[in-house]
Amino acid sequence: MNRYLPVARQHFLAALASTSVVVKAxxxxxxxxxxxxxxxxxxxxLGVTPGYLFPPNFWVWTLVTHGVVEQHVWGVAANVGTVMACxxxxxxxxxxxxxxxxxxxxNVSAGxxxxxxxxxxxxATFDLDFLFAVRVHGAAGFLGGVLVALKQTMGDTTVLRVPQVRLKAAPALVLLFLALLRLSGLLDSSAPLASYSYGALSGWVYLRFxxxxxxxRGDMSDHFAFASFFPEAVQPAVGLLAGLVHSALVKMKVCRKMVKRYDVGAPSSITISLPGTDPQDAERRRQLALKALNERLKRVEDQSAWPSMDDEEDDDDDEVRTDTQPLLPGGREPSSTPRTHPESSIISFEDAPSRS
Known part of the structure; x- marks a missing residue:
């Protein structure tokens, strides 16, 4: 174990050195x-305490600071790792x-x-512990937002091969994992679960609209719809409910209506562009698709390799050897006269008799 610590520290420092001032700060x-x-x-x-956040105390600074407050080493590692991955x-x-x-x-929205x-x-319960015993802090809220952003930009990336898990399923899987930890009693508070849920929701709303x-502004593509975060079996019902909520928010002028743009004057066939698709994001996806295609073609070529030029020359030599006639008994070589066709044994040609 001690052998790998210097290597891990070296990689960590190298990754941190290549980041921006925002990540380092x-x-x-x-x-x-x-x-x-x-x-x-x-x-x-510095953490969010619900009883102190709202009037008359109004500790509003905790909305800004709660995302960088940690009490344990593993919390620090998760927080710094999330920021560096972002x-x-x-x-x-x-x-x-x-x-x-x-x-x-x-972070502000999650808090x-x-x-x-x-x-x-x-x-609903008149339990004061929900106001003054709860501390909302840590990287859970920002982790939810980052996973949603990664689903938007590189959702088709494979995280695990066995079983196959893609990055687009990570927000729901982490939410399920935190819920199981809370139900099993391994989490002593529901604050991380609440913070993660609201962080993912606020991140999606910001990126979407x-x-x-x-x-x-925003990303109104179908692969980033709210229903895409749920299993395929319940996506139609969730999509219908989300559509009703979105229509109500549009009427209240909180969200904008989804608009599709058609580029009819394109040199190729008609192309459809959705507002919110970043050209850099599209280029990144094209590069990933091209890389996957090249790897697949390379595997196919390795399985069915073409014969080399040396093999073709060997085949030509074999054909020449089969064309040559074998020696006759007694060591005599065959005559150099051209071989006659089968018809020559049936039809013979003789000289015409001379006239006297």
């Missing part, structure tokens, strides 16, 4: 607040500023929605 802040938690109760001061996979497509905006939107849900739970890019 967030990672350093996570580590700094973790060290500070040894002396100060940082989840209480910097390696999403920042080249978005840019550092858009990454920072996404980080802020997801606000989680605090509001616990407030509603208190109203509000993210600005070179071709407009």
């Amino acid at each position: 967030i990672s350093a802040l996570v580590v700094l607040l973790y060290l500070l938690s040894w002396a100060v109760d940082t989840p209480y001061a 910097g390696r996979l999403l920042e080249p497509l978005w840019g550092a500023l858009e990454l920072l905006i996404f980080f802020a939107v997801v 606000l929605l989680a605090g509001f849900s616990y407030l509603l739970t208190y109203v 509000y993210q600005r890019h070179s071709r407009g």
